[in-house]
Structures are given as C-alpha cells and as structure tokens.
Amino acid sequence: MTPRIVAGSAQPCLARRVAEQLRTEAVACELERFPDGELRPVVGPVRGEDVYVVQSTGPPVNEHFVELLLELDACRRAGAERLTAVVPYFGYARQDRRSREGQAVGARVVATALAGAGAQRLVVVDPHTRGLEAMCDIPVETLSAVPAVADALAPAVSEQAVVVAPDLGAVKLAERYAARLGGLSVAVVRKSRISGTTVEATDLVGEVRGRPVVIVDDMVSTGATIEAALQVLDAHGVAPDIAVAATHGLMVGDATRRLGVASVRRLVLSDTLPVGPAPGLSLEIVSVAPLLADAVGRLQRGEDLADLLLGG
Amino acid sequence: MTPRIVAGSAQPCLARRVAEQLRTEAVACELERFPDGELRPVVGPVRGEDVYVVQSTGPPVNEHFVELLLELDACRRAGAERLTAVVPYFGYARQDRRSREGQAVGARVVATALAGAGAQRLVVVDPHTRGLEAMCDIPVETLSAVPAVADALAPAVSEQAVVVAPDLGAVKLAERYAARLGGLSVAVVRKSRISGTTVEATDLVGEVRGRPVVIVDDMVSTGATIEAALQVLDAHGVAPDIAVAATHGLMVGDATRRLGVASVRRLVLSDTLPVGPAPGLSLEIVSVAPLLADAVGRLQRGEDLADLLLGG
C-alpha cells in the first residue's frame, strides 16, 4: 500500500515534494474560495487509503487552520482508512496555557478541533511547545528538523563558533545544534533578575568575545528576539560573523529588515513555511520533505520513528 | 441573575446594544492580534455566570470563527456556568451536505468545533440551512428577523406589491414576508426545465406586470442572485419600484454596484453583519438587538421562545 498525500494550500510544493520522495503523486485537492471568504476543498479519491494531509498552519493562520479542518472532514467522509494531519508548522502553539484568567488555551482548541474533524494522528516538526503531545487525544509524532538545518549550517561554521540561545526557552535547542555541529560551545541570552535590583537587565551567560556565533531558535517571527540578542552579543564583542538558524521562518512584519540591519551574515531556515525573498540576507532553505517522507513511509510500513523524533 | 454578554469583534456594537437592552454592561473582552495573525482574546470575569458570546461568523469568516472558538474556550475555562454561542449570521451554512464525493460538510465542521470549544447552546438568526439544528449536538434556537425586517419595509409597501422569491429555496421565506406584510402575493423566479427541452431557461411563476416588487432572500452576498431575478422581473414588466430585503447583508464583491445598476429603490437589511455605506442605494438597517435581547432574556429566565423562532 502506498501512503496518499493530500496537499493543503499553505505550502503545496512541500507536499508535492514529499509525495515525490514516496514515489507517488499527491492526491488532487482543489480549493474553492467563495467571494465571502468561505473555503470549499474537494479532495480526490482516498477511499480505503492511508491518507496524510500536509498543511502548515502559518500565516494567514486562521485561514490555513480552517482549511485543514475542512480537508480532514472531506477525507474522513470520502472513506480514508487512516487519516493523519501533517502540520509541519503548528500555529497557536504559543498559547499552551493561560498566563492569566480569561485567556483561552489556543493550542488545545486547535488540537481538539483537528481531532474532531477526523485526524487520527498528528505529525509536527519542532513545535513551539513540547506540551503539544499531551494536549492531544490522538497520538502525536514530534519530528525535528534540527539535524537537517544544522547539517546545512555545518560547512561554513568554524570550530570556534558559539551556539547562542536567544532566551532560556531555547537552551535545549541550542545544545542540540551544538552537539550536531560537532560539540560547539553554547551561550544563553537571558532577560531577568540575575543581578538583583535591576528588574529587566539582559545578560549573557557563556563566553563569546571575538568568536563567530550561530543564534538558533525554533522560529523567526518578527525578528525582535534575534535583534535583542544581537545587541547583547555585540556588547560582548562577538566577531562580525553571525548566522541565524531556525526551523520555522514566519518572517512577519519587519523581520527581513531587522535581520539585515543587524548584519546577520547567513539565515538558514527550513521550508515548513513558504519563505519569500529576503533582500539583503543570505538565505538558505533546507527542505523538510525528506524528513516528512521518511516519517510518513515508516508510519505507513509500521516502523519506528525513534531517530527522527525531537526526543528528550 | 443577569445574563452576561461577551462581545466578539465581528460586530461589537450589536453585542453592546443587546447588553443595553438587558440593562447590563457587556463583559470586557480584549482581543490581541499577534503579528503572525494569531488571536488571543481575554474575557472579563464570568465565573458562575450565564454567558452569551455574541459573534457573527461573516467575512472574514475564518478569522471570526476561530476567534469565537477561542472566546468560548476562554469563557469555559474562566468558569462560565452556562455558555451560549449567539451567532446571528452563521457562516459556512451553505455547506450543509456534500454535493459530490470529496467535499466536506463545512457547516457541521463548524458546529462540531463550537461545541468542542465549550458552547452548550447555539442561537442563530435565519440561517441559510434549516438543517443546522439537526447537525448540532447542542440545542439550537433558530430565531427569525423576518418580522422585524418586514415591519421596517411595511410603511412604504403598496398593497399591490408582489413579494418575489429569487429562487425555489426562498419560497417559504417569501410567504413569511408576504403574510407579515398583510397578505401580499408571492412570485417565484426559477431556473430549470419547466419548459422541457431548453435546459437552463429561467422562468417566473406568479403575476407581476405593472406591480411594485419586494425581492426577499436570507442574505445578499454578491448580489448576483438578485441581479438575475431583476432581469427576469424586468422582462415581465414590473413597475420600476423595487425593494430588496434580507436578514444578512454580506454585500461582498460588487454587490452595492450591482444593486445600484439594477435600480433597486430600497435595500432593507438587519445588522447581523456590519454593513458599510452603500452609495447609490437607499439602505435601511433594522437592528436585531431587540430580538436577541428578548431571546437571551427568556433563555436566562427559563421562558418560551416560541414567537421568536423561525418556525415550520
């Protein structure tokens, strides 16, 4: 049996590449958009098949999320035997808990709706929250593009380079990159009360003076976090050889300009989201298609995913 | 106990008017929009309350729908004792069944997600499909704005006027308007094989020559249906005194221009959706706030809604 790939409209070329790697054609999926903004997808024949709907829920996030719901429902009603939502970039992952009363837990709302629309399994790549798995009633496979992105970075990264986590939440990620890059040092930028009386001082932990740096994060959104980290790094005298790497390139707002101004030499992203041209930046895109195709193939054949997963 | 109104961002002034009529203040509800398009509502205190989230899911429909999901989840987690989604205009209602294999049943996807996010009851106004009630696991109250819209029409409608249904699906609606307007005649425009060999002939059933007409529908979307009906009516020699009435004014695309060109004299809509200026049209907006406030008040007090419902 061949797995069947349904390509949502968010990044159809990624889905097609996954299908190619699996030596199959993506299932036809037309998407009608009505003048009032309603969407109506029509998926090709999937009866009795093991179906994977590939759709990142990046901007416009609500459009892509609702489209995914409709595509899952369409596949379910069309008789898909097994139905997996492959959501390389999982939107609303930052809303993984209420930080005060009156808020929603957006990530769970999304997860619940996906299962409600028919998804029986979820595959994501480097989600912003590790809590995603526990939120979902359906099994979740949490893949990582870090090895692929790190390998793309590797050729031009010196042994002296330091991997920098732009905040505390990225420390584990930085350690993963550092290990994959042959055991580099890690440094952390943190905003907080380390030094006592000053409330919002930003500090750098780790030695970076005169060394090239690779700033890593799960995603680059507005670029503000990277920009702030670069100011701290500058103040600590890093070498003017700065690379930025992340799985997800949201690149919203002024992101391109910000990174350009900050003289980022290289920007390495995966294609979980479509990334437009980034004038003034040396942008490299690493495809997650091989990763997704490998995962889908194993799921379909009933094999372990262990080495593809984000892990610990 | 006072019912508590939470105003979604789709039409906040409607919600506020409902609250006013109930002599209460709408619960505070801020809506953060992140640069990547994610929404994060924060609702004010609703613990132990009987809460009504008022949000039409008109254009941009997916934004408004996801916002509503998040607001319901927020209210549920904040401890709302009872939680009702008041969705005056219910988007995706046209997708009430698959017209061919491979489609979704969008209306049900939406209904299921609303219940999954915490809605315990749904209140809608003149939905496009009467099947909505049976789709939902939660109780649905189907209100009608037809009496209010008809009453706004009435003063300037002559006894000679004919109420016109622009297609077969609108015949019952036309009969409701005709009855409320004092027993007017009804005519129907239909597209089909009445005359046999010609496949798509459009025909008019009923007598309209020399008489003023009121074309009625549940919604005015692009205006194309109205425009087509007017061509048929013209060919049958109606008087140049044309009014159009509908509950929902989507008014997307060229709607305003189309109706203007077609020399529609009056356009009467309710405020289930925000309607912008309609240059060249004599636009009258009838508020459904009294209807909604009446319904909410009765729900809260445990009274019958019978006379507010769409009925048969």
Added chain:
Amino acid sequence: MTPRIVAGSAQPCLARRVAEQLRTEAVACELERFPDGELRPVVGPVRGEDVYVVQSTGPPVNEHFVELLLELDACRRAGAERLTAVVPYFGYARQDRRSREGQAVGARVVATALAGAGAQRLVVVDPHTRGLEAMCDIPVETLSAVPAVADALAPAVSEQAVVVAPDLGAVKLAERYAARLGGLSVAVVRKSRISGTTVEATDLVGEVRGRPVVIVDDMVSTGATIEAALQVLDAHGVAPDIAVAATHGLMVGDATRRLGVASVRRLVLSDTLPVGPAPGLSLEIVSVAPLLADAVGRLQRGEDLADLLLGG
C-alpha cells in the same frame, strides 16, 4: 476479502439478493422474539470481517429500528472489523428539525443511536431529507434509486409525457427523473399563496393539458399527496395516462385504494421496503439489490461511489 452481509428481518430477501450479487452468502442472523415483544438477534461469525447490516426502518418502524440497533451491537461485540449500516429506507427522516418548540429532532435521535450502537458508516437510498448526512457523525453514502426506477418507467413513457412534482420539495427529484427519461418537461403542483388573497389555493406550474403524466416522489406513504396532485392535474385536463414512481413504497393506510380510485395506470416502486399485492394497480417493483451490491463492493474495495450517489 469478501464483504459480509447481515440481513435484518425487515426485508431479508433484499439482503440475500445483495449477497448473491456479491457472490457470497448472507451471514446467518436469527431473530428471537420474546412473548413480551423484546427482540434478541444472534448473528453468525463476523470476527475480523467487513460487515454490512441491511435493514430498512420502515413499518413497523420502531421494531425495525431497535432490531437494527441490537444487530449492530451484536456485530460490534462479535468482532466485526468494519461495520456499516445499510438502511435503504431511513425512517424518521421527516423529523429533520423542530417545526415548533417542544418537538424532537427524530432523525438525529435515530442517527445518533445507530452510531452509538456501533455503526461506523451509513448507506441510505433517496432519504426524505438531504440533511441526513450532516446529522451523522459517521460518514454517510447517499445512494439514489432514481436511475433504476426511471429506467423501468422508460419503455412505456411517451415523449409527450410530463414529469410532475406533487409539491415543491419534489422539484429537484422531478428534474432528475425528467433528465433520465430523455429530457421530459416538468410541472409542479403547489399549495400556497401564489395568487394572493386566497390562502391555501393549490396551483399547477407547467403545461400538462392532454398529455400523459408521471408523478414522482421519494416515497408513497398514504397516497394522499398523490391523490391531491391528481385532482389538480385532472382539473388541468391531463390525458388519462397516469404513472406514479417513487423509491420507497410505504403504502400505508388506504394507499392502494386511493391510487386505484385515482385511476393510476402504473405504479413503479423499488424494493427498499417490502410491498404487498396492490389489487387494481399495475405494480412494478425495481430491485435496488444491484445498486446496493455495487456500492458495497466498491466500499469494500476502496473505490469511488460518485455515479451511484444522489448528488447535488
């Protein structure tokens, strides 16, 4: 793998015919009836099988519905791998919404109970309501017997004949018959306010004088609708060559006598329900067994049903 047919007691010969067409034997299914009216079915071995329980829920509707629930539960507990309820005539379909407060939505109650008893998919034929699909949480395949019934009618239908819808709800159906019969004309009988002051006048839209007619409907229940339509047609001078066609032959109450008195020349029905002798009527029964067998075979092999479905 062969699909396994379980024959409910409502129309066992239909189920057996379906099994025959699929070149398999129906699974044994005994039905014990206790003196107090309780039913206890025992189904034969179905462990690991793709099982289809064939049971129309026609009169006695409540008996047949509860029997179906029990048979589904029996198959589920006996280890059926996949379980489909094939309900050629779906009872309670008319209760698809509340026409006033205090009513139930009977169709949904039935649909919910079927899924609760273990049905994972539902197959129906020309249901009274198109809303059925959206009511069910499980996928629904809505087949149509119209082509088969129309083809049975065809040989003796003149090109001059008019297909008559006995009410507004049957117009689309009449158009389907007219198309299948080679592009006949359609006429519609309607009860309503077309002519203004008179409230319940019945009218005929379309030209029928001196022509033979084929009255079509989804079901013939008491025959009252047909009888009323015939009075109108008579008044409009139809030729005395009247055929009636429908998918479901409930034929309750005085139906046979009524149609006889009305000098219906031919009555063509399918065998979704058992139809007894109809003295005085020229009754032709078209079996839906080939349709059901075709659909079941495709479901089992994972093929499209597109051309078997009721459509738009």
Added chain:
Amino acid sequence: MTPRIVAGSAQPCLARRVAEQLRTEAVACELERFPDGELRPVVGPVRGEDVYVVQSTGPPVNEHFVELLLELDACRRAGAERLTAVVPYFGYARQDRRSREGQAVGARVVATALAGAGAQRLVVVDPHTRGLEAMCDIPVETLSAVPAVADALAPAVSEQAVVVAPDLGAVKLAERYAARLGGLSVAVVRKSRISGTTVEATDLVGEVRGRPVVIVDDMVSTGATIEAALQVLDAHGVAPDIAVAATHGLMVGDATRRLGVASVRRLVLSDTLPVGPAPGLSLEIVSVAPLLADAVGRLQRGEDLADLLLGG
C-alpha cells in the same frame, strides 16, 4: 423549584399520580402517531426546569423505548435544565450479557441510547438485573417497590406462610419479602443437577408441607415460571393458599389463564406497568406513585434516597 413531570404514553395515569403527589401538574405531552408508525411527541414548556420523563418500557417495548428517546430529546432541546428518565419497568434488562457469541447486550444498548438522547440520570424500580447501574454512564437510582408490595400482602398472610423464590435468581428478593413480612421462612425452587445423574430435575429447598405460600418474583411475564414452581410446590404438599407477588405485571401470553388454572388465590402487583383485568384472579394493584413522588421530591431537593433504594 417544583420538579416537572412529563408523562410518556406507556402509563400516563401513573405519571399523573406522581405529579399530584408532588402537588404539580404533569407537563403537557402530546404524542402524534403517523400512519406509518412514526411517533412525534411535543412536550410543553420545560425551559430551565428539573424535568422527569416517566415512561416504563414494557410491551410494546420497542414503541415505548423509542417514544422515550424522542421525549428525552424533545426536553433537552426545549431547554430542560436537568433531565431524568424515570423508567419504572426497564425493558431489555434480561439481556444484560451475551450468553453466546453473536448476541447483543440489549440492556446496554438501551441504556446507551437513553443517555445519548439526553437523559442525565435514570430512576428504575426493581430492575431484572442489578448490573444496570454499572452499565450506565449516567447515575442510576435503583428504587424498590418490595416494601410497598409486601405491605399490601401483609394483612392476609399467615405467620405460617413460606415465601418461595421460583428460581435461584429470586432468592435475595424472597428474603427481602420474608423480612418485610415479619420474618417468614424462605423456600427455593431450583432446576439443576443437585441430585447428580438426572440433568434437569427440579427440586425444592425449604419446608413447605401444609403451609400457605407466597411466590415472589421481580416480574410476572408469561406466568410459566410461576406455573412450574407451583407444580413443584404441589408435589411437596403445600396448603391450597397460594399468593403471588411481583413488582412488574407484564402478564403476556397466557399468564392470566395459567395463574388461574394454578389456583393462585391472590396476585399482588405494582402499577409500573398497566395491568388489564385478570378474570378469575383476585388481583391487587399497589401504586408506586408514592415511591416515585418521594424519590423525585428528594432528588429535586437534594436529599438522600437511602431508604427507598433496593440496596445490597
């Protein structure tokens, strides 16, 4: 707040009596029966109320069960705040497990459907299986009419009388009657291999010679069990003073004749089911209305039911 009683059609006078005892009027509930056997109940206003639908599911069991489903759905959609199914006689209780592969678990099918239709709590009287409570996802209150029936028996029961369980399953019940009747002896009729080689010998355990007997069971269905027990008792020389007591009087088939022939002097039943005239029998009916009214009142006021329950 007053509890609201909705009377199903199975035994409306019982429901009315319950309402009376609670000093309220039963909610109006009309039941339409269509010519094809479909039911359509319409319940009166229950919005915001604490509603109890009283409906035994005795013969015709499938009719009464489906009616109950529809009434629960109607109440739920009409806005009942709390919804309890009061099912004094619970049909299908004997199908509480599969005695061989291929059977259904009918009692659970019924229980699941009731909860699916909206029941939030179930009240039953002396059900045939004590497993009912564990089958239901909703809380079940298992009342007992034994004290009431025993008290009705008491005046004419001699101290010498023996309470007889007609099979092993009725032993606990017999002990309950015996205790309530002031500590009478208990005897048991059993069918089995006590004596070894003979397979189906029937035996009597306990001393009955020359003594009056009271045969007790949860229900009298066809009377066959009682008849068989009486033959054994006769063979053991009981006095010709025989009473039969049970909570539920199904009295199907030849029951009346059988008990008459067997010279049963008294038959004491409750009114959980309507019992017709029983020519030749001295029939006494004890109403469970006070029991039900007491239970409903306490449920409504949030009080313990302990002394009304069947217990251990």
Added chain:
Amino acid sequence: MTPRIVAGSAQPCLARRVAEQLRTEAVACELERFPDGELRPVVGPVRGEDVYVVQSTGPPVNEHFVELLLELDACRRAGAERLTAVVPYFGYARQDRRSREGQAVGARVVATALAGAGAQRLVVVDPHTRGLEAMCDIPVETLSAVPAVADALAPAVSEQAVVVAPDLGAVKLAERYAARLGGLSVAVVRKSRISGTTVEATDLVGEVRGRPVVIVDDMVSTGATIEAALQVLDAHGVAPDIAVAATHGLMVGDATRRLGVASVRRLVLSDTLPVGPAPGLSLEIVSVAPLLADAVGRLQRGEDLADLLLGG
C-alpha cells in the same frame, strides 16, 4: 501477521508463556519505578501491530491497574494498530454496583479508565461479575479456565465426589465443574433465612455424608469462605478427602494457614495470578497460557472463540 504480546509486570512469565505458544517473542517492556512510587513503562516497537497487553490486576491491585493504564497509553501512542487488554484476573470486579448510597462502582471506574487509556478490547478469565461485559463500552471476551482446572482435578476425583458451591453465587460454577468432571453431584452451602426465625443460619443443600468433596469458587482470597464451608461440610459428615479448586489464587492474609488447618488435601489453581509456596498444602497450578494463546490467536486470525468462553 503475528500477534504481539506485551508483558506487564504482574505475572510476566505467564505472558512469556503465551508468547511462546504463539511462537513469537514478547515485546520488550521495561518498567521504571521512581523513588516516589511513580511507574514509567517503556514498550518496544509495536507500530502497526495487533498488540495484547497481558496484565492481571491482582495485589497490589492499584499498582497493577495503573501500570496497565500506562502500558496501554504507551502502546497507543507508539502506534499499535489494534490494542487489547488481556486481564486474566480483573480486580475490583466485586464492586459491580453500589450496595448503598455513597459508594462507587469500582469495576466500572476501572473499565472506563482502561478504555480511556486506549484499550479497544478486553479479554478476561472467569471474572467475579458477569456484568463486566455490559459495563464496558469496548467488546469483552470472557474466557473460562474451568475446563482446564477441572481437567487437572479429574484424575484424582472419585465418582462419589460431590462438587460444593460455598455460597449461592457459585452454584452455576459448581454445575460447570460437576459436568466437566463427568456428571458429579452438586451441593450448596448457604447462609440465610431458610429455616425462618434464625437469621444467619448456615445450611447445606445436597447430600454429602461420607463422600469426598471438591469445593469450587472463582477465587480463593482470604480463605474465609472456604473455611466456613468446610465447617458446615464437617458437620454433615463429609469424608476426609477435600479438594479446593478455583481460577484465581489471591491467597491473601491467612489463606494458606486456613486451608491447611482445614485439612484441605488438594488445592488446584490457575496461574492468572502468581501463587507463592503454600506450605502444608498440596498445591497444583494449571496454566491458562494455552487458553490465552488460543484466544489471542483466534482473535488475531478472526476466528470464533465460542468454545473458550464462559458461556450462559
């Protein structure tokens, strides 16, 4: 396809024996126990497999139950295609209903949690309550070890022997043993009001004087029930040749000592639970591994279990 056996820690050698009989290796399953008592199982690769987790929930019952929940969840998330909980001894089965207000229905709580953790089917052996099947939403296969235990007993059981049920609840079981042992007599010890005024007299039904006895029950827990039965049997002059047989050997508290003192000659148990040395008793253990392997093999191949089931 081979079924995959996951061995819980309760009786791993039983699971291994089942795997051996199925000519497969048990899936690796490590169980970490943290210092605070939390358990963390890790199961080997099961993606796409038909998985059976074998774990009795005997003492320590809560530990074994929670471990089973975690193992089911682990298998589900690891991608098991089908997931069956094989629970040879099902703890909490005695709590199958509330005997008074304020109690839980423990058996249902356990059953619900197992299904919630991912079990899609349950296999049990001689459970204490026959209601288990109806409690579970998932299908339950109720196997019986009685034939195996009886066959182990048989060689040394004289034709004169009487099978004794130590209470009323065990009568059917005793009849099963008696039949399997070639048609022996059955006697019953019962505690109750048979003789009238004395409330708790214990009595023996059946003839045992001078004959060897085999006391049978579903489980031996503290041995108190057996001890009490033996006192009654002694008083009725049984021969000093006493065997005890049961499926489940809980053997808690003083059980070994009690049976020893009571001069039980043989104790035959199955290995649904691990049974330690029983000094002073002639203990024989009959493995249920062949029974379980047979059942699993048939479930996997889609065959009937009829002759392995507990039946009627």
Added chain:
Amino acid sequence: MTPRIVAGSAQPCLARRVAEQLRTEAVACELERFPDGELRPVVGPVRGEDVYVVQSTGPPVNEHFVELLLELDACRRAGAERLTAVVPYFGYARQDRRSREGQAVGARVVATALAGAGAQRLVVVDPHTRGLEAMCDIPVETLSAVPAVADALAPAVSEQAVVVAPDLGAVKLAERYAARLGGLSVAVVRKSRISGTTVEATDLVGEVRGRPVVIVDDMVSTGATIEAALQVLDAHGVAPDIAVAATHGLMVGDATRRLGVASVRRLVLSDTLPVGPAPGLSLEIVSVAPLLADAVGRLQRGEDLADLLLGG
C-alpha cells in the same frame, strides 16, 4: 450554599482544615481497605451539593490516585451537582511528554481518568508541569503556594541572600521567590555544555560568594537535586547559611539524611503532602489550607481567582 469538602485519605487533616476555614464540616468519607488491597470509599450525603474532593496523589501515588478516582465516582453517583478534584500535589506531573518512543504520557493518563471518573474541574498547587492545564479537558485552576512559603521564609532571610534555582526548569520559580522576598538576586545551577567539550559540567550562573542562599524548587523528592546544587554552591564559596524551600515535600528515600549532611539550616515546605519528622533539620511547614479555602470559597461564590494563581 456552602461548598462541601470530601477528605481523601492522603492528607485528611489538610482537608479538615480547609473545611474549618470555610466554616463547614468535611463530608464523612470512610475508606474500606480489603485484604487484597482493593479500596472502597463511602462518601456522606452530597446530593445537589458543590463538592470538592481533596486528595494529593503523593506516595503511595497509585493508591492515592485510584482512591481519588473511586471517590469522584462515588460523589458523581451520589448526585453531586458540581464536582471538583482538589489535588494539591499532582503525581505523575513529570510524565508530561514522551522523551522517547514507547513511553506513556502519564500526566495525561491521570488527567483523563480523573475527568472520566466525574471530575468537572481540577484545582492544583504548583504542579511540576505548566502543561497540565492544556492536557485536561476540564478547566484547571493552577494555584501557587509560593507567596505563602516565601512569607514564611522572609523573617529570617537577609537582604544579602541569593535565591538559587537548582536547575534551568526552576528559574521562573526562583524569580518568583526573589520578587516576593523583596527583590533578592537569583542564581542558577545548570548542568550542560556551556563550556563546550566537557559534556556534563555543572556550572553556576550568578554571584553567591560569601552570601547566604535560599535554594527553591517545586518539590523536594530524594533531595539529590538539592545535594548536587549545594556541592556547586560550596565550590563557589557560599556562606554557611543555607535554606531550602519548596511547595511539595515528597521527602522520599534518603532525602532527610542528604539535606542534613549538606548542613541545610532551614527547610520550609507546605503541607500539600504529609511530611514526617526530619531529624537534624529545622523543618517549617506552611499550610496551604488558607489558600485552598480561599480558592474554594471563590469558586463557590463565582469570584475571580486571579491573585491566587501561579500566573505567567
């Protein structure tokens, strides 16, 4: 209405103190323990009440968890109107995701089972994972005992003291303590690759030389984390004035000895778990009873909890 407190056996005096603060008596709750380890709670009358079952799931964690399931089921069946599980210490919280294939998500298994047993809301105190809220389908209120514990610490903490997070996961917590203690400095002990080649070097971030320290964590389990942190702190020359503070005192294994050897001067814990005597330690216990009583009172009255929550 008064909230009703049901005290589980894990820490009954805490529950009683909560009840006292709410000026009510705890509902009677007996817990039978059978010889085989099964538990059977019996809760007092709770019909129609707003019930809070207070039970930490600390060691023996599986016993306390299963007991809580049974108590929730008991309350649900006894007619509790609203049912909240108050679980001050939530066991299995560390298993909030799979760190490799084959593991369970224990925290979710527990959360799902609690909701399945009837909990409608969950109240926890300083859970190990912030993901708990998103895991649960029911609303979760996440309280914090940090203010109470910090206030108990305060009098004897010098302004020079440094709050130490013993690992990265505790940094936010340390910042909370530092803020509450008047703006102290924070230092962090971390284990990782900061310095590059050495894989598991442990490092200290922040200045501690010659200063007193307060090590804070959410729980003290075996004390190993604290012990390791103290070795690092010693190496950095902290003053010999060491306090340890945590919400949950599991204190398993050698914890007391370890902390004693490490010359911890003060140990401040809350009473979410019972803490035994700690010879050689200056142990202070801060009760969370006022916190829980305040939260329960507000939940009952429908008030905000904002200032009691863990927040951001």
